Amino acid sequence: MPLHIATPLIESRPLSLAAGCEVWAKMEALQPSGSFKIRGIGAACAHHAAHGKRRFVSSSGGNAGLAVAYAGRRLGVPVTVVVPETTSATARELIAREEADLVVHGASWQEANARALALVDAETAFLHPFDDPLLWAGHASMIDEAVAAGLPFDAVVVSVGGGGLMAGVAEGLARHGRSAVPIVAVETEGAASLAAAIRAGAPVELPAITSLATSLGAKRVCDRAFRLTKTRPVHSVTVTDGAAVAACTRFLADHRVLVEPACGAALAVLYDRHEVLAPFRRVLAIACGGATATVAQLQAWQAAG
Missing domain, CATH: 3.40.50.1100 (Rossmann fold)
Structure with a gap:
């Protein structure tokens, strides 16, 4: 018996209206440990x-x-x-x-x-x-479930910290012959190690993590995640901490589920209708979760601007 559960895959009308395309959320925040x-x-x-x-x-x-x-x-x-x-x-x-x-x-x-x-x-x-092939193979199961549900998505939106989730999503897509489906890889400013690697042409170590999205706080993205940017369609996007926190607040109101700013980064691309979404009609969004954030903390972050 696996230690994870098969999470709900829901059509999010609020996210769809905001993003300008159909958005389906894989609700990984509902895992027993609170995240994917x-x-x-x-x-x-x-x-x-x-x-x-x-x-x-x-x-x-x-x-x-x-x-x-x-x-x-x-x-x-x-x-x-x-x-x-x-x-x-x-x-x-x-x-x-x-x-x-x-x-x-x-x-x-x-x-x-x-x-x-x-x-x-x-x-x-x-x-x-995050940097282990056993983890990536396990994370790929969320794509197995989305495909089994019959959802014909044309992009996947994920948050990126060390790159383990992105590597797992890519592996899941490859399992089902969908390696041409783009991954929108989202980081917060101050924790954007993938974006830095893409600019440098190789993984580099950030001097410090300055984002409050500490779950994205890997100074260096794993080599596997960087290599994926060279072998399959990956769109790297960065958002502000403020946008990530605002997305968490909206998601809580819309779906009664509290997630961390690390998850809010991916949701911010949808709520703010980022231009990267323009080519897509149906997006799979990984609501990756996060167990350590509290409502009080979220409110404090929002008040601090």
């Missing part, structure tokens, strides 16, 4: 458990860490999640609620990741937040 991450991480954890691993270690204080903690509890495998000092109290509480051993270390994800890697031994599986 459980698809790939759940598949990877099940794989490692079946191959004899007796402990899981992750280095994410956000949705990936929460997904590993959830998967470990469900599989009966102990989990250690190393989070940086910047990890919110909400995220820490959610991870601890899943009975994971929580370690706080370092001022950045890179420092937390180094500590996590030092904990790995022969009986331990390390779960990377």
Whole structure:
């Protein structure tokens, strides 16, 4: 039995009216861990458990860490999640609620990741937040479900952080002979590592993450995501933090579902009718979710402008 659920695929009339095309939302925010991450991480954890691993270690204080903690509890495998000092109290509480051993270390994800890697031994599986073929194969299942529903979409809109979701979507499209379907890859300004890689002609490391969409806070996009921009249609788009937060607020009002600004980035392209949408008639939007945002936090971000 998979650790993720088959999520609803809904026609969003509010998003369709705003975007000027038909929009169908894959509601990944409804996954048991709160985001799409459980698809790939759940598949990877099940794989490692079946191959004899007796402990899981992750280095994410956000949705990936929460997904590993959830998967470990469900599989009966102990989990250690190393989070940086910047990890919110909400995220820490959610991870601890899943009975994971929580370690706080370092001022950045890179420092937390180094500590996590030092904990790995022969009986331990390390779960990377986004750069792992096992994750991409698991994330591809959302495209399997959309295709099985009979939806003939002509573009997919996704948020991009480290690039794991984008890589999974591309793999899912390839499985069904749809590699020509464009992916609209959306990042927030201040966390746009894919856009920086495209400009540089190779993956580069951002000097810092300045976006409040911390779930998109990978200083360097994974190599796989960058290579996809060379081998298939990918449209890179950046939006402001303000646009991402506004999209979260509108989505909450329209669909009674709270998502993080990292998810709001993709939704902002639709709500603001970005010009990239002009060629498309029916768009599949991945509402990737995010479990660590609160209504109060969303309101504070909006008030801050």
